Amino acid sequence: MPLAPCPDPSQPSPAGRRHSRGVVAASAALLIGLFAAGGTVPAQAAPSVPSAAPARQAPVQAPASPEAPPQSPQNPFGPNVYVFDPSMPVAQIQATVDSIAAQQVDDEMGTKRYSLLFKPGTYGTPAEPLIVQVGYSTEVAGLGAAPTDVTINGHVDVYNRCLTADNCIALNNFWRSLSNLTINVTGLEGCRSSANFWAASQASPMRRVNITGGNLSLMDYCTAGPQYASGGFIADSKKGAIINGSQQQYLVRDSSIGSWSNGVWNQVFSGVNGAPEDSFPNPPYTTLANTPISREKPYLTLDAGGQYSVFVPAVRQNSAGTTWENGPTAGRSIPLNDFYIATPGDSVQTINSQLAKGKNLLLTPGVYDVDRSIEVKRANTVVLGLGMTTLTAVNGAVPLTVADVPGVDIAAVTVDAGEVNSPALMRLGKAIPGEGSGPANSAVHSDPANPTTLHDVFFRIGGPHVGKASVSLEVNSDNVLLDHIWAWRADHGNGVGWTTNTGRNGVIVNGNNVTATGLFVEHYQEYNVIWNGENGKTVFFQNELPYDAPNQAAWQHDGILGWAGYKVAESVKTHELWGGGSYVYNNVDPTIHATRGFEVPVTPGVKLHSLLTVNLGAGTLDHVVNDTGAPVSTDAVGVPSYVADFG
Numbered sequence: 001m002p003l004a005p006c007p008d009p010s011q012p013s014p015a016g017r018r019h020s021r022g023v024v025a026a027s028a029a030l031l032i033g034l035f036a037a038g039g040t041v042p043a044q045a046a047p048s049v050p051s052a053a054p055a056r057q058a059p060v061q062a063p064a065s066p067e068a069p070p071q072s073p074q075n076p077f078g079p080n081v082y083v084f085d086p087s088m089p090v091a092q093i094q095a096t097v098d099s100i101a102a103q104q105v106d107d108e109m110g111t112k113r114y115s116l117l118f119k120p121g122t123y124g125t126p127a128e129p130l131i132v133q134v135g136y137s138t139e140v141a142g143l144g145a146a147p148t149d150v151t152i153n154g155h156v157d158v159y160n161r162c163l164t165a166d167n168c169i170a171l172n173n174f175w176r177s178l179s180n181l182t183i184n185v186t187g188l189e190g191c192r193s194s195a196n197f198w199a200a201s202q203a204s205p206m207r208r209v210n211i212t213g214g215n216l217s218l219m220d221y222c223t224a225g226p227q228y229a230s231g232g233f234i235a236d237s238k239k240g241a242i243i244n245g246s247q248q249q250y251l252v253r254d255s256s257i258g259s260w261s262n263g264v265w266n267q268v269f270s271g272v273n274g275a276p277e278d279s280f281p282n283p284p285y286t287t288l289a290n291t292p293i294s295r296e297k298p299y300l301t302l303d304a305g306g307q308y309s310v311f312v313p314a315v316r317q318n319s320a321g322t323t324w325e326n327g328p329t330a331g332r333s334i335p336l337n338d339f340y341i342a343t344p345g346d347s348v349q350t351i352n353s354q355l356a357k358g359k360n361l362l363l364t365p366g367v368y369d370v371d372r373s374i375e376v377k378r379a380n381t382v383v384l385g386l387g388m389t390t391l392t393a394v395n396g397a398v399p400l401t402v403a404d405v406p407g408v409d410i411a412a413v414t415v416d417a418g419e420v421n422s423p424a425l426m427r428l429g430k431a432i433p434g435e436g437s438g439p440a441n442s443a444v445h446s447d448p449a450n451p452t453t454l455h456d457v458f459f460r461i462g463g464p465h466v467g468k469a470s471v472s473l474e475v476n477s478d479n480v481l482l483d484h485i486w487a488w489r490a491d492h493g494n495g496v497g498w499t500t501n502t503g504r505n506g507v508i509v510n511g512n513n514v515t516a517t518g519l520f521v522e523h524y525q526e527y528n529v530i531w532n533g534e535n536g537k538t539v540f541f542q543n544e545l546p547y548d549a550p551n552q553a554a555w556q557h558d559g560i561l562g563w564a565g566y567k568v569a570e571s572v573k574t575h576e577l578w579g580g581g582s583y584v585y586n587n588v589d590p591t592i593h594a595t596r597g598f599e600v601p602v603t604p605g606v607k608l609h610s611l612l613t614v615n616l617g618a619g620t621l622d623h624v625v626n627d628t629g630a631p632v633s634t635d636a637v638g639v640p641s642y643v644a645d646f647g
Contacts (some may be wrong), residue, residue: 001003002497003010004459010362011211011374011484013081014541014601015254017287018457019140020271022627024483024535025127025504027532028518029136029215030123031118033229035628037321039478040184041289041396041562044160046434049207049636057080058517061329061395061532062419062423063113066082066096066099066100066103069081069082069321070505072119074210074306076084076308076336076341077115077341077362077364077386077457078341078343078364078386079365079367080112080113080115080321080364080365081086081114081115081117081364081365081386081387082096082100082114082115082300082475083117083118083119083143083379084096084116084117084119084123085119085121085124086120086121086122086510086594087121087620088132090124090125090128091128091214092125092132092270093419094130094131094377094387095348097116097130097132097133098133099135100135100138101132102132103135104135104136104137104138105133105135105161106161106171106174106291107134107135107136107137108136108174108493109463109493110136110137110464111366111367111464112137112437113137113138113365113366113387113388113389113390114137114139114365114387115138115139115141115364115386116132116138116139116140116141116251117142117143117300117305117478118142118143118150118152118606119141119143119150119304120142120143120144120149120150121149121150121151121301121475122151122153123152123154123459124148124151124152124154124186124187124430125150125153125193125613126153126186126187126218126508127458128411128412129154129155129187129188129518130152130153130154130185130187131154131155131157131187131308132154132155132156132157133157133158133159134157134158134176134178135174135176136174136175136176136386137175137178137365137387137388138178138388138570139178139365139386139387139412139431140156140175140177140178140179141180141181141299141300142179142180142181142182142299143180143300143302143308144301144302145301145303145311145329146324146329147180147181147206147209147237147238147324148182148324148423150180150181150182151181151182151183151184152181152182152183152184153184153186154183154184154185154186154187155183155185155186155188155192155196155197156178156181156183156196156197156202157196157197157198157204157219157564158173158176158190158197158198158200158220159197159199159222159223160173160220160223160224160225160227161173161201162223162224163209165224166224167226168220168223168224168225168226168227168444169226169227169228169229169230170199170200170201170219170220170227170229170230170246170394171201171228171229171230172200172201172203172489172492173199173229174200174202174204174342174486174530175202175203175204175388175414175458176200176203176204176207176388176484177203177204177205177206177207177388177412177456178198178206178207178209178309179206179207179208179297179299180207180208180209180299180560181208181209181210181211182209182211182212182213183196183210183211184208184212184213184214184215184510185212185214185215186213186214187577187642190222190544191221191222192222193236194215195212195214195216195217195218195243195296196211196215196216196217197213197217197219197222197509198217198232199217199218199219199227199229199231199245200218200232200412201220201229201231201232202232202486202520202522202542203414203456203458203485203486203488203520204232204233205232205233205234205235205456205484206232206233206234206235206237206298207235207236207237207296207297207299207325207456208235208236208237208239208299208322209234209238209239210237210238210366210498211237211240211277212239212240214240215240215241215242215243216239216240216241216242216243217242217245218232218242218243218244218245218247218250219243219244219245219246219247221245221340221613223245227245227246228246228542228636229245229247229250230247230248230249230460231244231247231249231250231520231542231591232247232249232250232252233250233484233518234250234251234252235252235253235254235255235294235297235483235484236252236254236296236322236323236324237252237254237255237441237473238255238256238257238322238325238515239255239256239257239258240257240258240259240260241259241261242257242259242260242261243260243261243450243603244260244261244262244263244264245261245262245586246264247264247267248266248267248291248542248581249264249265249266249267249268249542249579249581250267250268250340250489251268251269251295251517251518251539251540251579252267252268252269252270252272252275252323253269253270253271253272253291253517253539253574254270254271254272254294254296254316254319254320254321255271255272255273255321255481256272256273256274256321256322256325257272257273257274257275257458257472259274259276260366260409262277262283263283263284263285264284264327264580265284265612265614265640266280266284266286266542266580266610267284267285267286267617268285268286268288268289268579268611269285269286269288269289269541270287270288270290270291270517270539270608271289271290271291271294271320271321272287272320272321272569272578273320273321275287275316275422278395279640280564280609280610280644281577281610281640281642281644284610284640286578286579286609286644287495287586288309288578288608288644289320290318290319290320291316291318291319291320291517291539291541292317292318292537293315293316293317293318293319293451293456293482293515294315294318294319294480294481294483295313295315295409295451295453295481295483295496295516295638296311296313296314296316296323296329296455297313297409297411297412297455297456297483298311298312298313298382298384298409298411298455299311299527299554300384300386300552301333301501305644307335307635308335308336309333309335309336309524310332310333310334310336310339310362310382310384310493311329311332311333311630312329312331312332312333312334312409313329313330313331314330314332314381314450315450315451318549320456322523324433324559327581328395330503334360337361339359339360339362339384339481340359340360340361341357341360341361341362341364342354342356342361342362342364343364343366344364344366344367344368344369346368347354347558348370348371348372348373348374349372349460351374352374352375352562355374355375355377355378355381356377358378359372359386360381360382360383360394361376361381361382361383361384362384363383363385363386363389363391363413363450363579364386364387364389364417364419365387365388365389365604366387366389366401366552367392367416367471368389368390368391369386369391369392369394370391370392370393370394370396370397370399370400371397372436373397373399373400374399374400374401375401375403376401376403376408377399377400377403377405378405379405379406379407379408380396380407380408380450381405381408381409382408382409382411382490383408383409383410383413384409384411384412385412385413385414386412387409388412388414389404389412389413389414390413390414390415391413391415391416392415392416392417392418393415393417393420393422393425393467393469394418394420394507395418396418396420396421396423397418397422398423398424398425398426398427398485399414399415399422399425399426400413400415400425400426400427400479401426401427401428402426402427402428402429402452403429403430404430404446404476404477405446405452406446406447406450406451406452406479407447407450407451407452408452408453408513409452409453409455410426410452410453410454410457411454411456411457412455412456412457412459413457413618414457414458414459414460414462415456415457415458415459416459416461416463416464416465416467416471416564417459417460417461417462417467417468417469417472417501417503418467418468419463419466419467419468420468421468421469421470421502422468422469423469423470423471424471424472424473424474425461425469425471426454426457426459426468426472426473426474427452427471427474427476428452428473428477428511429475429476429477429510429511430476430481431474431476432462432510433598435455436526441491444540445484445527446477446478446480446511447479448477448479448513451479451480451481451515452479452480452481453480453481453482453483454473454480454481454482454483454485454635455483455484456483456484457473457482457485457584458474458482458485458486458487458488459472459485459487459506460488460489461488461489461490461501461502461503462489462494462496462500463488463490463493463494463496463501463576464494464495464502465494465495465501466495466500466501467490467495467496467501467503468502469502469503470499470504470505471503471504471505471506471507471508472505472506472507473485473486473487473506473507473508474507474508475507475509475511475514475533476511477509477513478510478511478513478514478533479511479512479513479514480513480514480515481509481514481515481516481517482514482515482516482517482518482519483516483518484506484517484518484546485516485518485519485520485521486520486521486522487506487507487520487521487522487528487644488522488523489501489503489506489522489523489524489546491522491523491524491544491546491547491548492553496548497548498525498546498548498549498550498554498588502523502525503523503524504524504525504526505527505528505529505530506521506528506529507528507529507530508520508529508530508532509521509529509531509533509536510530510532510533511566512534512535512536513531513533513534513536514533514536514537515536515537515538515539516536516538516539516540517539517542518539518540519538519541519542520543521541521542521543522539522542522543522544523545523546523547523548524543524546525546525549525563526556526557526563527563527564527565527566527567527599528543528545528563528564528565529541529565530567530570531566531567531569531571531575531592532571532572533572534572534573534574534575535574535575536568536572536574536575536576537575537576537577538576538577538578539577539578539579540578540579540580540582541566541580542563542577542580542581543566543581543582543597544582544583544584544585544598544605544616545562545565545575545582545583545584545586545594545597545621546562546586547584547586547587548587548588549562549586549588549589549592550588551589551592552588552589552591552593555592555594561592561594561595561622562592562593562594562595562597563568563594564582564595564596564598564599565578565582565583565597565598565602566597566598566600567598567599568599568601568606569601569614570601572600572601572603573601573603573605573606574605574606575604575605575606575607576607576608577608577609577611578609578610579609579610580599580608580612581597581611581612581613581614582598582609582612582613582621583614583616583625584597584613584614584615584618584619584621584632585615585616585617585618585619586615586618586619587617587618587619588620589619590618590634592619592620593619593620593621593622594619594620594621594622594627595622595623596621596622596626596627596629596640596647597604597611597621597623597624597625597629598624598625598626598627598647599612599625600625600647601624601630601645602647604647606647607644607645607646607647608625608643608647609643609644609646610643610644610645611624611629611642611643611644611646612624612640612641612642612643613626613629613632613640613641614632614638614639614640614641615632615633615634615636615637615638615639616637616638617634617637618634619633620632620633620634621633621641624641624642624643625643625646626646628643628646629641629642629643
């Protein structure tokens with residue numbers, strides 16, 4: 001019997017299986033099991049809110065196709081980028097954002113992309129608030145130097161998506177972003193007035209966001225349930241009370257928060273002022289006082305003279321708190337004239353020619369067909385996508401490669417596999433024979449103080465269409481920072497099947513001194529992650545093993561059942577991970593076993609903290625890490641097996 005909706009945010013509905021084919025159901029035993037395991041014990045009292053409303057708040061009705069913005073010096077970015085000015089009537093802005101929301105809120109696998117940019121100033125009033133609902137493939141961002149330069153009096157919300165009248169979930173609310181502004185929460189009625197809602201899952205980052213005047217809820221307790229959500233990412237932000245709700249795992253990095261209401265399986269805080277104390281597994285909080293290394297995502301700004309620039313924040317070591325609360329963010333500003341502004345109609349030859357001339361690259365919203373690699377060869381190059389820009393591999397190309405040079409920033413780009421198998425979808429550093437099967441040679445051009453960084457870079461194999469790629473992300477360079485990655489071999493959508501959307505590995509790390517802060521890797525057919533380099537660090541890892549293995553014979557190797565979600569090579573001497581989860585849901589053949597979720601060498605320098613495995617309704621995972629940890633099976637769906645420390 002499906003779980004009933006859960007209107008009280010201090011006691012969230014537990015997460016069911018995450019993305020499975022658009023239908024989510026779970027047994028009452030799941031709810032009982034989670035409470036028995038202590039997985040939903042609140043860290044602090046949750047804010048009181050009104051009772052749940054019976055249905056979601058739909059966007060204001062508006063024309064299905066928004067009017068394209070004119071291209072001008074104030075908007076040099078072309079179609080699908082809307083630049084709002086505080087002098088515009090609120091009703092005019094409201095009509096535009098409503099029209100885009102109505103088009104995008106259910107368009108999960110569509111090709112339209114939108115960037116909604118707000119010039120410095122104030123939008124909306126308590127009497128006439130601005131209400132922005134954010135759908136798929138939509139970016140909402142302020143253009144100020146600091147988040148406090150743009151204030152929206154109102155809401156910027158993501159609600160549950162109703163697949164049927166009684167199946168409204170946030171599990172598939174992917175591919176959207178919110179950044180660099182202040183939300184003074186006001187407006188709406190009843191339950192909807194109780195918080196700003198960001199009921200989103202993977203690939204929906206919130207960066208440099210300042211919430212005032214109300215709560216932030218990461219679940220939508222106002223919509224008919226179930227209220228499931230599966231995981232997310234917040235960085236460089238300041239919040240008051242956060243209602244975590246039904247999020248399975250979550251990473252908050254280098255931020256300030258007032259309170260955090262509860263947890264399901266593992267909530268990770270790294271360098272967060274106001275975070276709950278480390279208490280894994282009961283409550284399931286993993287808390288690091290500092291982030292080992294961090295660099296915030298580059299962002300577009302507009303100064304008082306009407307000139308656009310891209311600001312590139314500086315690297316921080318052992319960081320905590322935001323970059324902007326106590327003064328201007330440290331870093332460098334690059335004028336827009338130093339960028340080539342690309343459009344989806346540009347050839348790769350044109351883009352590479354501009355990069356070779358010393359230009360940085362700004363990718364305007366859309367889907368780019370990439371038939372040969374976009375090649376980034378110059379140190380400190382910035383590649384910034386607007387509006388969930390997507391690169392699609394054509395004829396087996398590797399869509400983007402980065403040379404062994406320091407300081408490159410690749411930000412806000414999604415890379416899709418194409419119908420012809422690609423050896424990789426993105427490659428950092430020179431290719432290694434065997435498609436990344438061994439440790440890297442030292443990359444002499446790398447710089448520990450100036451790492452090449454990926455921010456909000458997402459990969460898809462299948463989903464919008466048939467896709468095939470041996471590896472999604474291959475890291476052969478030393479001194480790389482991976483700051484929010486989602487590598488996804490699709491479990492639903494178009495072109496999905498064991499022999500259709502083939503993907504061997506999600507992420508292979510061959511370089512040394514590579515750090516990941518927010519690593520989401522799911523459904524790959526062999527090891528989801530392989531880490532061959534020395535001195536690797538991962539803060540937060542979330543994984544689902546493949547759902548669709550047809551039988552045990554098709555999913556095993558070397559006498560081991562299945563493949564681990566996270567593999568550290570036997571040759572590695574130093575590696576550390578904080579906050580990792582691997583889930584099993586073998587719905588095609590529920591008799592399948594996986595021997596372990598994590599597989600690492602037993603050596604003093606390899607240490608793992610706050611690990612869990614969990615069963616989502618089918619299959620069995622025999623151990624958490626190596627041969628340690630109790631099995632998870634359908635005997636206790638949704639009840640994790642925990643290992644607090646290993647090594």
